Amino acid sequence: MKPSIPKGTRDFSPAEMSRRNYIFDTVRTVFRRYGYEPLETPAMENLSTLMGKYGEEGDKLLFKILNSGDFSKGANMSEENTNKLATQICEKGLRYDLTVPFARYVVQHQSEITFPFKRYQIQPVWRADRPQKGRYREFYQCDVDVVGTKSLLCEVELIQIVQDVFASLGVRVHLKINNRKILYGIAETIGCADKMIDITVAIDKLDKIGIEAVNKELLERGLTKEAIERLQPILKLEGTNREKLAQICEIIGSCETGRKGIEEVSTIFDIVEELNITLPMELDLSLARGLNYYTGAIFEVKALDYQIGSISGGGRYDDLTGIFGLPNTSGVGISFGADRIYDVLSGLELFPQDSVQNTRALFANFSEKETLESLKLLKMLRENNIAAEIYPDAAKLKKQFDYAQSKGIPHIIFIGSEEIATRTATIKNINTGEQGKVAFDDLVKYFDISK
């Protein structure tokens, strides 16, 4: 029996973990600098919390957990519709994203929370998607949200966070922005206010499938040829962000909601300009993002120097907590995709060399007697917070060297009878081959200074 793991899942080796932790630590440090606090929710949520929140397609992608014990009790096991049967034998599911559990948390704990509530959450999510390159069934999201305020300062803050995170990581990015209210204005203006969702779903694919295919989908979704015709110039708007805003204002300005959206984006641009935020930003009227709970600003971030989908995205939702019984609690948030960011950093070789915090020294192991002296020195180093090890067996020196090499341990320390007699350690630098002597009493100082 050859052991394996479920498809679409991954083990993370020590080397990968160090790199992933570099990303998580960077993101976390920025989040904290902006006053966001950590939150964690359980991997399992009640299916009633998750179902119906991600569209029909999303429901199918939920991992469901079989009820424990006699799960068939009370279930109609001859039910042939497996979707229906599933909800009879499963009460729980694995979380699909961090936003819905967050909304559930806010409602459940509303009496303990001081609003506005700024939280970040870094946890895995699970989706029964077909695994493929860059798409996993278990992956980490890093979400940052603030709920309980409609202030556009929050949108600006998220833009600053995007700038900070990617500047810290050394990745050049640009940010696309749009506003759902503008999209509504467009839908109303072309006479399809009721088809707003269909329009957003279709034009969101513009980048991927091109204008022809988008138009075809719009037709299939019930838009008239005339409406599609009227949509074309909007999708083709060009110029600076300000120019685009002026043009779209002329087209949809008679729609109040649309005008509000334009105002919101303008205000954000104003503040961003005043603050000299240098992140490249583009108003993209085809940016829609699939999720239906967005009601205001929407964001998407792409890497400039590496070909991959968006590496971050989010937006404002005015009523996400409404489905759980707490209406009128607006929020805005953005999610960083750890796996894609990992791929970008790998592809561009941007991981710092010292993202792996290595053991500094390995004591070679000769025999029991010398070992005891090594153990005492080892204890002293560790007490001074210097990471060190001893090879556990008196194996061939070659083997001990290979071990140090594979773990990237830069120094090997030899404590033989001579060293014990003179109370002086022999230290070999694995990388340079240099060898030297250091008095036992100076060992801590040596490693405090040497790199």
Place this chain on the structure above:
Amino acid sequence: MKPSIPKGTRDFSPAEMSRRNYIFDTVRTVFRRYGYEPLETPAMENLSTLMGKYGEEGDKLLFKILNSGDFSKGANMSEENTNKLATQICEKGLRYDLTVPFARYVVQHQSEITFPFKRYQIQPVWRADRPQKGRYREFYQCDVDVVGTKSLLCEVELIQIVQDVFASLGVRVHLKINNRKILYGIAETIGCADKMIDITVAIDKLDKIGIEAVNKELLERGLTKEAIERLQPILKLEGTNREKLAQICEIIGSCETGRKGIEEVSTIFDIVEELNITLPMELDLSLARGLNYYTGAIFEVKALDYQIGSISGGGRYDDLTGIFGLPNTSGVGISFGADRIYDVLSGLELFPQDSVQNTRALFANFSEKETLESLKLLKMLRENNIAAEIYPDAAKLKKQFDYAQSKGIPHIIFIGSEEIATRTATIKNINTGEQGKVAFDDLVKYFDISK
């Protein structure tokens, strides 16, 4: 609809997260100091990896994940044995501990690993146990293991790690130690070598249920009255660790395995003594630990000043990877129970005050014009890595104060028209009530110094 989470699971609020992270960070720092490297495995494992590894009882406690899509295809849905049916409609389960996934990892990746392999792993595990006080269905384990060596230096290292972790946390503990080989020696000596498992399972409960109940259980498990009689003096051994070792050696010394166990424990005691490790250690011959894969040393750690079950435990397993096809790869490890340690630190009020890394300053929000100036100063503080916020809305000052108070933000900064004219901020210390003026240009310095 009032939202809730599955029973036995928990949300962790920002305050709880900070405390939990204090524990994880402490444990992680110690693990690294001893040369252990991080590893993570997927939440889901194939059921074939998990089933049969935790006994019959454990199999029932596995959370099973319903196959996606048409799960009933190929399954006999009229199967009345729900255990059998479950394995037909579920291929995957949530991990039950970190040890079995680690063993699976080692076998699967054996060609990439340099042995001895020292890893730590801090991740949640899931068990469909009946929830009760202090027992959860989702909880975190912090495991540290080394595989690929039989060296007793590893046992000593784990003892040092226990000492270091709890010294760092400020918790006084004592460590119980025993050895499965001694337990085998006892079983053989009383004529029940074949009943070794029954004996360990029963005497492991000595602490909880007392000697009478243990003897009753031994009888039920098929031990003769004579055997139970011969066991009594062993369970009642008293004296120092060395005295106990001498006594047990007299009783079981004719059994080779038993003698080997005594030797191992003696060696560990010798080294611990030589190294002046001050952790109180007790040889406890009734310590057995339930898990059947242990073959050598077994450990258990208890808090001295707080009444709770063991807060850490582990042991040596000579053939855990054998079940996955890699025999003769001995390992030893120990697991720290984050939730119980949390309870101990809470109960003894040992969490440091500053375990919460707070926002340092909140800019009050008056009106749009002043806000822009605040935003610029805020940006400057954050660029200097000083965590700061602005209240997003121009709400009543009382509300903004309450917000700062509830988040433990110590300073409120006021930027009004006068402050802008004089380029001087007014800063109020929330705790002392003191109020002062700081020039815009000195703000960074002010927060770099002030605590």
